[in-house]
Amino acid sequence: MINKIMQQSAEAFVSYRKTSAESRAVFLETIAANIESLGEELIGKASEETNLPAPRLTGERGRTTMQLRMFAQMLREGSWVEASIDTANPDKVPAKPDLRKMLIPMGPVVVFGASNFPFAYSTAGGDTASALAAGCTVVVKGHPAHLQTSTLVAGAIEAAIVACNMPAHTFQHVTDSSFEAGKALVQHDETAAVGFTGSYTGGRALWDYAAARKNPIPVFSEMGSINPVVLLPDTLDVNTESVAKQYAGSITLGMGQFCTNPGLLIAIQGEGLNRFLDVLSKEIDAVVPAKMLHKGIHKAYFEKMEAALNQKGVKLVARSSATPGDMEAQPSVATVEAGVFLEDPLLHEEVFGPYSLLVICKDEAELKAVWRSLTGQLTTTLMGTDKDFATHHSLLDIAPSIAGRIVFNGVPTGVDVSASMVHGGPYPASTDSRFTAVGVNAVKRWVRPVCYQSCPDALLPDELKAANPLGIWRLVDNVWKKD
Amino acid sequence: MINKIMQQSAEAFVSYRKTSAESRAVFLETIAANIESLGEELIGKASEETNLPAPRLTGERGRTTMQLRMFAQMLREGSWVEASIDTANPDKVPAKPDLRKMLIPMGPVVVFGASNFPFAYSTAGGDTASALAAGCTVVVKGHPAHLQTSTLVAGAIEAAIVACNMPAHTFQHVTDSSFEAGKALVQHDETAAVGFTGSYTGGRALWDYAAARKNPIPVFSEMGSINPVVLLPDTLDVNTESVAKQYAGSITLGMGQFCTNPGLLIAIQGEGLNRFLDVLSKEIDAVVPAKMLHKGIHKAYFEKMEAALNQKGVKLVARSSATPGDMEAQPSVATVEAGVFLEDPLLHEEVFGPYSLLVICKDEAELKAVWRSLTGQLTTTLMGTDKDFATHHSLLDIAPSIAGRIVFNGVPTGVDVSASMVHGGPYPASTDSRFTAVGVNAVKRWVRPVCYQSCPDALLPDELKAANPLGIWRLVDNVWKKD
Numbered sequence: 001m002i003n004k005i006m007q008q009s010a011e012a013f014v015s016y017r018k019t020s021a022e023s024r025a026v027f028l029e030t031i032a033a034n035i036e037s038l039g040e041e042l043i044g045k046a047s048e049e050t051n052l053p054a055p056r057l058t059g060e061r062g063r064t065t066m067q068l069r070m071f072a073q074m075l076r077e078g079s080w081v082e083a084s085i086d087t088a089n090p091d092k093v094p095a096k097p098d099l100r101k102m103l104i105p106m107g108p109v110v111v112f113g114a115s116n117f118p119f120a121y122s123t124a125g126g127d128t129a130s131a132l133a134a135g136c137t138v139v140v141k142g143h144p145a146h147l148q149t150s151t152l153v154a155g156a157i158e159a160a161i162v163a164c165n166m167p168a169h170t171f172q173h174v175t176d177s178s179f180e181a182g183k184a185l186v187q188h189d190e191t192a193a194v195g196f197t198g199s200y201t202g203g204r205a206l207w208d209y210a211a212a213r214k215n216p217i218p219v220f221s222e223m224g225s226i227n228p229v230v231l232l233p234d235t236l237d238v239n240t241e242s243v244a245k246q247y248a249g250s251i252t253l254g255m256g257q258f259c260t261n262p263g264l265l266i267a268i269q270g271e272g273l274n275r276f277l278d279v280l281s282k283e284i285d286a287v288v289p290a291k292m293l294h295k296g297i298h299k300a301y302f303e304k305m306e307a308a309l310n311q312k313g314v315k316l317v318a319r320s321s322a323t324p325g326d327m328e329a330q331p332s333v334a335t336v337e338a339g340v341f342l343e344d345p346l347l348h349e350e351v352f353g354p355y356s357l358l359v360i361c362k363d364e365a366e367l368k369a370v371w372r373s374l375t376g377q378l379t380t381t382l383m384g385t386d387k388d389f390a391t392h393h394s395l396l397d398i399a400p401s402i403a404g405r406i407v408f409n410g411v412p413t414g415v416d417v418s419a420s421m422v423h424g425g426p427y428p429a430s431t432d433s434r435f436t437a438v439g440v441n442a443v444k445r446w447v448r449p450v451c452y453q454s455c456p457d458a459l460l461p462d463e464l465k466a467a468n469p470l471g472i473w474r475l476v477d478n479v480w481k482k483d
Numbered sequence: 484m485i486n487k488i489m490q491q492s493a494e495a496f497v498s499y500r501k502t503s504a505e506s507r508a509v510f511l512e513t514i515a516a517n518i519e520s521l522g523e524e525l526i527g528k529a530s531e532e533t534n535l536p537a538p539r540l541t542g543e544r545g546r547t548t549m550q551l552r553m554f555a556q557m558l559r560e561g562s563w564v565e566a567s568i569d570t571a572n573p574d575k576v577p578a579k580p581d582l583r584k585m586l587i588p589m590g591p592v593v594v595f596g597a598s599n600f601p602f603a604y605s606t607a608g609g610d611t612a613s614a615l616a617a618g619c620t621v622v623v624k625g626h627p628a629h630l631q632t633s634t635l636v637a638g639a640i641e642a643a644i645v646a647c648n649m650p651a652h653t654f655q656h657v658t659d660s661s662f663e664a665g666k667a668l669v670q671h672d673e674t675a676a677v678g679f680t681g682s683y684t685g686g687r688a689l690w691d692y693a694a695a696r697k698n699p700i701p702v703f704s705e706m707g708s709i710n711p712v713v714l715l716p717d718t719l720d721v722n723t724e725s726v727a728k729q730y731a732g733s734i735t736l737g738m739g740q741f742c743t744n745p746g747l748l749i750a751i752q753g754e755g756l757n758r759f760l761d762v763l764s765k766e767i768d769a770v771v772p773a774k775m776l777h778k779g780i781h782k783a784y785f786e787k788m789e790a791a792l793n794q795k796g797v798k799l800v801a802r803s804s805a806t807p808g809d810m811e812a813q814p815s816v817a818t819v820e821a822g823v824f825l826e827d828p829l830l831h832e833e834v835f836g837p838y839s840l841l842v843i844c845k846d847e848a849e850l851k852a853v854w855r856s857l858t859g860q861l862t863t864t865l866m867g868t869d870k871d872f873a874t875h876h877s878l879l880d881i882a883p884s885i886a887g888r889i890v891f892n893g894v895p896t897g898v899d900v901s902a903s904m905v906h907g908g909p910y911p912a913s914t915d916s917r918f919t920a921v922g923v924n925a926v927k928r929w930v931r932p933v934c935y936q937s938c939p940d941a942l943l944p945d946e947l948k949a950a951n952p953l954g955i956w957r958l959v960d961n962v963w964k965k966d
Contacts, residue, residue, distance in 0.1 A: 014880070018880070077961075079963075084902045084903040085903060086899070086901040086902060086903040086904075094897060094899075096899055096901070097893060097897075097899060099899060099901055099903035099904055100903055101902070101903040101904070101905055104883055106916065106917075107884075207694075207699065208694075211690070211691075211694035211695075211699070212694075215858070215859070215909075215910040215911065216690065216694070216910060216914060217910075218915065218917065375698070376698070386939070389939065389942060396942055397497070397501070400587055400933045401590075403933075404931075404932070404933060404934065405933070405934040405935075405936060406933065406934070406935050406936065406938065407936040407937065408935070408936060408937045408938045408939065408942075409937060410580060410936060410937050414577060414580075416569070416577075416579055416580060416582060418569040418579070418582055419567045419569060419584070419958055419961060420567040420568060420569040420582035420583055420584040420934055420958075421569075421582055421584070421934055422584055422932045422933060422934035424931075424932075426698075426931075427698040427699060427700075428698065431699060432701065433589065433931040434589075434701065434927075434930070434931045434932070436932060441932070444917075445917075447917070448887075448907075448909075448916040448917045449887070449905045449907075449917075449919060449924070450883045450886075450887060450888070450889065450905060451887065451888040451889070451903055451904055451905035452888075452889050452891070453888055453889065453890040453891060453893060454890065454891045454892060454893050455889065455891045456869070456872065456891065459872060459879055459891075473963060475902055475903075478560075478902060480562075480956060480963065
């Protein structure tokens with residue numbers, strides 16, 4: 001079954017890779033329109049399968065169709081292919097031949113969607129949209145937690161294939177949710193690359209299968225993180241209330257089910273921190289629990305939270321006062337001293353859901369030690385006043401080593417889709433820190449450069465022809481040009 | 484020992500990553516000047532160790548210093564950091580924060596140089612130059628086949644560190660040539676990435692060590708290929724003599740000791756091909772053998788060539804008439820029918836040295852089948868007239884799937900250093916087809932994007948400050964700007 005699907009994907013790739021940027025742009029826009037046409041049926045089904053409320057899902061659907069249209073726009077603008085031309089120079093020793101380079105699609109891409117974003121990072125999400133934009137065919141393994149939603153979205157893509165006259169099997173949806181099916185997809189000879197969003201265990205397993213292949217292939221696994229937030233002393237003194245409220249909101253937003261949930265707060269002991277904790281406690285106390293995405297996540301949340309709370313030196317300091325109902329989370333915050341945290345690897349692990357651990361440090365040196373002890377993160381945040389940044393200037397050197405995105409005086413939840421976004425980061429936030437899963441640059445995961453040497457103009461792709469018929473930005477003899 | 488070296492590299496990285504682009508440019512230029520200052524001592528030592536003639540080594544030294552200066556120029560121009568800015572839009576729902584992205588160095592890079600390029604792809608070669616340009620510290624494992632040459636070049640780099648006041652240990656040279664030392668370098672916690680140029684066995688082993696780490700790291704191994712050349716019928720008819728002479732030269736250039744040596748010729752049977760083979764034979768017959776790089780390569784060349792020649796259906800059709808002396812190669816060309824080639828995996832393997840196999844096809848369909856059967860290649864070449872390209876148009880679709888560089892009516896040997904060059908390709912030509920080892924883009928292997936969200940202007944790197952103090956090209960709200 002998997003073999004047939006991948007063979008079909010490879011066959012479709014032969015034709016799909018040759019489609020024009022304009023035709024792929026129309027294809028992506030048609031997918032977006034078809035998803036919108038599914039209307040309330042889609043929102044209802046997704047809400048039923050994921051327990052996410054309709055307004056959240058409606059927003060996420062908007063993000064999904066926006067992403068598809070953003071990649072259409074990228075295709076029309078054209079500079080994403082990184083066209084580069086070095087004209088011949090026969091007088092040089094050795095003679096310089098004419099060289100023209102651009103990015104081309106790698107082949108069939110296998111996508112494993114996320115359970116927490118049934119639209120934006122699932123069937124027609126960022127991985128699928130960027131791969132289809134690149135000219136790669138796509139095989140999505142539908143997420144078992146929202147398989148009916150996934151099937152509805154797959155139908156919207158398949159209808160767009162027909163409407164836009166794209167090759168059959170340009171996109172395929174695998175509903176076999178078994179572990180073996182996923183493994184077979186990654187190991188198949190025709191698979192050129194893999195995109196994954198989910199748990200560390202899942203993402204690492206796929207990486208291992210791909211790396212052990214006879215011909216290893218790239219795997220971009222986005223595996224989440226604890227998104228450390230450094231709360232500096234002056235802002236805790238001056239902005240106690242607002243920072244505490246902001247973070248109570250961020251920790252519990254969507255019941256903490258975001259890869260960018262702030263799972264770790266780091267601060268220096270003091271009066272400001274005590275007052276911050278008082279306000280945070282009251283805010284968390286008042287949070288109304290909601291249902292989590294699925295049973296597996298609900299179970300893992302309570303197990304991992306309890307394991308963390310049972311560690312020596314960990315104190316529960318805030319918890320939602322409502323008794324959680326069936327499948328509901330129980331928003332909680334705990335504290336631990338830096339010395340204990342540094343010695344306990346379990347406390348460095350992600351608890352997926354509304355739970356944060358506040359690490360209390362004696363001084364800046366200890367704060368630095370805690371921050372530096374962390375593995376790779378999707379984000380890290382600095383909350384501070386100008387005075388804080390002046391006093392703790394050396395902290396600014398640490399941040400870029402740790403994370404893909406550094407947030408100043410904000411919350412890490414909320415990932416804007418734009419050219420400057422980085423959603424990735426050093427391992428284990430992702431399996432390759434050189435790429436991003438969000439924004440137009442996500443397309444770079446599925447493309448590779450090819451160089452044409454002394455190619456007759458008529459045989460070149462339009463992107464590289466002398467006349468620049470597509471009117472795209474190109475690097476010509478080391479100068480950026482558009483004419 | 485390895486542990487101490489990598490710790491020192493990590494420590495140096497903390498400071499070196501903060502050096503300005505201008506100071507790194509001067510550093511690279513100083514390395515180039517220091518290498519030139521080594522004068523004839525360096526050429527003499529390298530010639531002694533590698534058997535390569537002085538003129539070839541002088542040319543290669545020029546390429547090496549040119550590469551260092553090219554990366555200096557890249558640093559001054561500045562657009563390689565891919566600076567991108569999306570300004571805030573509080574009116575959007577959700578509100579768009581200010582996002583600024585650029586590429587930053589990953590950390591200490593371990594470099595394994597090539598035996599066949601003791602300067603340009605070794606100690607101060609493309610991998611080292613691109614990594615130092617990126618802001619990464621570098622640890623080079625000196626190649627055992629030219630360890631004294633490597634030590635001389637390392638001295639030139641170390642002197643530049645002192646002269647330019649760069650952090651101690653920004654560059655380090657490991658002279659332990661054991662397998663264990665190499666393994667320990669790749670497995671060390673502080674190693675952020677690996678560059679390798681050499682054999683398939685070596686490159687794959689390093690990949691496997693890196694992939695199996697607790698935190699996998701990128702490995703760019705360039706592992707050579709057989710660089711298939713398709714000789715089309717009309718050009719064989721019309722340009723018999725010139726094509727045959729060109730290829731006799733390319734097959735035996737530098738005793739075939741280039742990763743881009745044309746090890747496989749593919750053609751359709753006919754009168755033109757017969758005449759081509761006649762001329763090629765005469766040319767090969769007259770080639771004067773020369774010494775190979777080292778004993779290991781010499782031994783492997785004869786063993787692999789003999790194994791290929793002993794395969795069923797393989798006929799030796801041309802061989803240098805001179806009896807090879809000690810350490811010398813014996814330039815040879817053999818033929819085989821396509822049907823046999825397709826069934827015999829051993830004939831698809833690289834024979835490093837002056838040996839090529841010509842695959843004789845019955846028709847275009849068979850030629851396509853042979854071409855498609857190949858694994859990833861650094862290059863593939865099409866020799867054809869306009870008539871050929873018109874007749875065999877569908878062949879042009881195959882080329883980009885196979886190789887990183889497609890050469891038209893030329894030879895694959897000779898790799899120009901420029902922005903449009905791609906020296907890499909699908910596995911097993913390289914371990915990651917998304918990157919190149921030659922040209923300015925080689926720097927992209929050692930950098931990762933980082934995004935600053937709502938960062939106060941004063942705390943931003945110069946590349947991202949509002950005023951654009953470096954005057955570099957940046958993508959600002961999706962528009963390319965330089966002011």
